[in-house]
Amino acid sequence: MSIAVKILVVDDEAQIRKFLKSSFAGTEYKVIEAEDGQTALRLAGTEMPDVILLDLGLPDIDGVEVAKQIREWSQVPIIVLTARGHEDDKVEALDAGADDYLTKPFSVKELMARVKVMLRRTLGSAAAEPVVEFGDCKLDLAARLVYKKDEVLKLTPIEYKLLAFMAKYADKVVTHKMLLSDVWGPGYDFEVQYLRVHMKNLRHKIEDEPANPQFILTEAGVGYRLVTKG
Amino acid sequence: MVILAPATLSMSNSNQTSPYLDRPLDKSAAARVSAPGIAVIITRESNIESLVREALNVAEIRGRLLYAILVEDDLGPLVDQEARWKNEVYRIAHKVKSDHIKLNRANLVENIYDYCVQFDIRLLVLERPNKRTFSLPWETNFVQKIINSEVLPPSVVIPFEERQVKPGQKHVASDWLLLIGVILAISIFGAITRDQIPKAFHLLTFILALTIVSSRISLITSVAGSFIAPIAFKLAHVAPYGTFLFEDPRQWLNLIGLLTVSLIINTLTWQVKTGLKETQIQERRKSALFNLTRDLLQKNSLEEIASLAEAHIRDVIDSDIALFVQYEGQEVTTIRHGNVDMDSSPEDRKARDICLSQGIEAGIGTQVYPLAYGLYLSLQSKNNFKGCLAVYPGSHRGTFPPDQLRILDTFGSLIGLAFERIGFETAQREADQKIRDTNLQNTLLRSVSHDLKTPLTSITGYANQLAEDPNLPAELRVETYTTIRDQAWRLTNLVNNLLSITKLESAHLDLDTEVMFVEELIGTAVSQMRPQLEHHKLILDIAEDIPDVAVDALIFNQALVNLIGNAIKYTPAGCTITVKAQRDKQWVQISVIDDGPGLPEEGIDSIFEKFTRFQQGHKVEGTGLGLAIVKAVAELHGGNVMACNRSDGHSGAEFDIRLPAVESAPIDVETS
Structure with missing residues (x-):
C-alpha cells in the first residue's frame, strides 16, 4: 500500500494510547491520538482516518455518543474498546454504528486482526464480493445459493437472509438487533428467541459439529460473528 | 321530607368555619343553632335501629348535634309511617324536635343542601340500599345522588351488610305460634289430668316449658309468655275452672310465683343469649385479627404485606387502600396506589404528608384536611421509617363509622408492626451481607496482596533488567520478555476473576436470563477456548433431546469457560476433554470430564471455596477463584x-x- 493507513486512537489513558501507537509502528500506519470525545469528533472530521479505535469510557462525552455522531456523516470503521463487565455499553455502541469491539486487555495480534478485517472492507474491493467462502462452504450472493462441499444447501428464506447479512459483515460482529431489523424488519427488534432458533437451524446445516462451531460463532450477550478466515 | 331537629346529644362549641363549604353560611340561619351538626337520612327502607345508633355514635365521637331527616317516597301517604319513624328515632335518640318540610323530590339534593346550610350540618349519615332484597330504584339513585353531590357535606355510608337484625323482628309469627302452642298443650293436658296429678307438678311443667321455649324465642314473646302462663294456669288448674274467680285466695300466690319465676328465667336467658351473641361477634373479630396477624408474619416484602392488607380490609370494609412508607431522609415511597392520584388531589397529598410527618390521622372525617377523598391513618412504627395507610371509601365520598375506624386502626397497627419487622429483617440481612462482604474482602486482601505481589515482583525485576542491561544475550532477552508477558496475563486473570466474584457475590446482581440452547452455550465457550485447546483433544457429547435452560448467557459462559480452562490447566498436553450434556429428570447436566490425574480425594470438599489451589507436581498458576466463580454462577441460576x-x-x-x-x-x- 502506497498511502499510509490513518488510525485515530481515542482513549483518555496516555499509556493505552502509547501502547496502541507502538502496535502500529512502521510505515504503513499513521496514528493520530485524541484524549477525549470532543477532540475525537474534531479529528474524525479534519483528518479523515481510515479506522477509529474508540474507548467507551471517555471523560467528556460518552463513547457511544461519539460513535453515534461520527456515524451521522461518516462510514469510517469504528472499533470500540471496552473494559470487561460493560457488555451493555458494547452492544449499545455496536447498535449505534460501531463496527466491532475489543475487550481490554487484548493482544496486539487480536487488534491487528480486527483492524485488518475493517481495512479489507473499506480499502480493498469496495464493491460487495459476489462470492463469500468459508471452510468448505460457499455463499453465492448473485445466485442466492449456498454450497457445502459443492452441494447446494437447502436453506429457508430466513436462514439465507441471516447468512447473507452476516456475510456482508464477514468477520465482524453483528448484533441481535441488526440481524432482527434487517431480516424481520424494525418491529421485531426484541424477538431474540426467534433469531436463536433460526440460527440454530442454520448452524446445523452449515457446521460439521454444531456444538463446536467453526464459522457461525455466538458472541455471548452481543450477537454473532461469521468467521471466514481461519 | 320530614325533619326532626335538633337532637342535643353531645356539645362541642367549635367555631371553626364549615370545612366543606367555601361559601359563607347564612348567618341568620346559622345563628339559630349552637353548634355544627350531623344529619342522619332515613327512608322507608332504612333499618332505623342500626342507622340511628350508628349516626349517634358518629355524632358522639365528633361532638356534634344529631339531626334526623326522613325522606318521603311515592309508595303511599307518609302519615302512618311518619309516626312510626319518629317513635323509633325518639326511642334511640331522645329529645329530637321535629320539623315537617314537604319536598319536591326533583330538588331533593338542593333541599338537603338548604337544610345543611341552615343548621350547619357538616356530615350526612346514610345507609347503602340493600341490593340483595327488593329496593326501590329511586332510592339507590337518591343515595348515589347524595354521595356524589359536590355541594353536600361528606357522607358516612353504612353498608347494609353491617346492619344488625333487630332481635324479635325475625320469626315473630313463629315465636308466637310456638309459645301459644306450648301453653295451650300444657293447659289442655293439665285440664284432662288435673284430678290424677298434683297441682305442684303442673306448676313445674309450666315453668319447665317456659324455660325451654324462652331460650328459642324473642324477649318480647317470652315476656308475654310469662304473663299468659299464669292466666292459662288459672283457667286450667285453679277452681272454678275456666273462670277468673278464685275459690281459695291463696291460689294467687301460685300464680304470682309462676309469673316471678318465669320473668326471672326470661331475664337470665336473655342475658345469656346477649352475652353469647356478643362473644360470637368478639370471637369473629378476634379470629379476623388473628388471621391477619398470622398471615402478616409469613410475608417478607412490603409489597406482599400491602396485597394482604388490601384483601383483609376489603373483606371488612369495601374500600380501596393505599400504603405509603417514608424512610428517614428519603422521599415517600408508594407501595400501593389507591384510586386517588396524589398529584391531582392536593388535599390528599397534604393529608398524607401530615399523617406521615406528624403521625396523626388526617383526611375525610377528621379535623385535618377533611376535604381529602381518603382517610389517612398513621402506621405505628418505632423503626426508622414512617408509614401511612390510606383508605378510600369506595367510589363515593363518605367517612367511616366508628366500629370500622377501630378495625382500621387495629389493621394499621398490625401493618405497622409487619413493616417494622421487615425493616429489622432488612437491616439484619444488610448487616449479614456486610459481614460476609467484610470477610470476603479480608480473605481477598490477604490472597490478593500475595497474588499481586508475586507477578509484580517478577515483572518489575525483569523489566529493570531489560532497561538497565543493554548487553543481555538475545535468548535471555526473549525469556525475559516471555516471563513479563506471562506474569502480566496472570495479573490480568486475577483482576478479572476478582471483578467477577465480587460482582457475583454482591447482593445487587441482576441476571439477564434468556432461554438458551445448551448446544449454543457449549459452542460459545468451546470456540472461545479454541486457542488454549490446541494441545488437547475435545469430545462433545450432547444428548439429542436436551431441554433448554434459562441463563444469563454472558455470566454462564464464564462458568463453562472456567471449567474447560481448568481441565486444560490441570491435565498434561494430549489429554482428552469431554464436554457432555444430558438430561437428568428435571435437570440439565453439563459435565466437563478429563482423563488427567484426577482430583486429590482430600481436597474435593473444599474445591469450590475461594483461593483453593492444588499443586500437583507441575507448575500451575491460577487465581484460586475460577471454581468459586463456577459455583456462584450455578447457584445464581438455581x-x-x-x-x-x-x-x-x-x-x-x-x-x-x-x-x-x-x-x-x-x-x-x-x-x-
Missing part, C-alpha cells in the same frame, strides 16, 4: 455444581453443573 473423580474406571476429574430444565414449547419456524 442450579449447583459437583466435583468428583471419574467412576468409570478411567483416571480423571469430572465437574457437573446442573441447571433446571426449561420445558418450553418449541418455537414454530419453517425448517425446510
